[in-house]
């Protein structure tokens with residue numbers, strides 16, 4: 001049996017009226033909160049420590065979400081630096097009464113930083129990459145990490 005690498009985590013929730021506007025469309029903030037919680041839990045479990053969100057990139061809106069839909073957020077550790085982790089968060093939406101597969105509604109890249117008990121960045125375990133998908137995610141995540149580093153140096 002393959003050892004759990006703790007790199008993927010999913011969270012699901014049925015959308016309720018209090019989370020939506022008068023037309024039944026779910027507020028973006030509700031989805032962002034769920035995405036941030038998913039990124040946080042994915043990173044916290046991987047690092048086995050407290051984490052903080054340092055950055056969110058490329059938030060893409062593929063389609064609106066309505067009350068009654070089952071929303072599933074999936075967090076995947078794509079890249080690991082020294083203390084930072086890039087978590088790809090996808091949002092899939094399923095109509096519970098339709099005989100159709102879920103569709104992708106949103107995607108974003110979260111940079112999470114592991115913290116020690118004093119709130120300082122701490123080192124995280126190296127990422128083991130094996131599958132083609134993991135290698136692709138890692139290479140793309142590494143490019144984004146290097147470009148953030150350059151931007152921060154230039155600030």
Ligand SMILES: CC(C)(COP(=O)(O)OP(=O)(O)OC[C@H]1O[C@@H](n2cnc3c(N)ncnc32)[C@H](O)[C@@H]1OP(=O)(O)O)[C@@H](O)C(=O)NCCC(=O)NCCS
Pocket residue numbers: 052053054055080081082083084085111113121148149
């Ligand atoms: C994230 C935070 C801990 C980084 O602290 P710092 O003193 O800048 O630490 P460092 O410069 O050593 O950076 C630590 C890591 O974070 C990464 N990082 C920090 N800021 C980043 C940013 N804006 N974008 C991407 N990565 C960032 C660094 O690249 C570094 O990664 P590495 O260790 O893998 O190489 C600090 O900026 C912080 O607490 N920010 C507030 C976070 C917060 O409150 N989030 C909730 C928002 S509502």
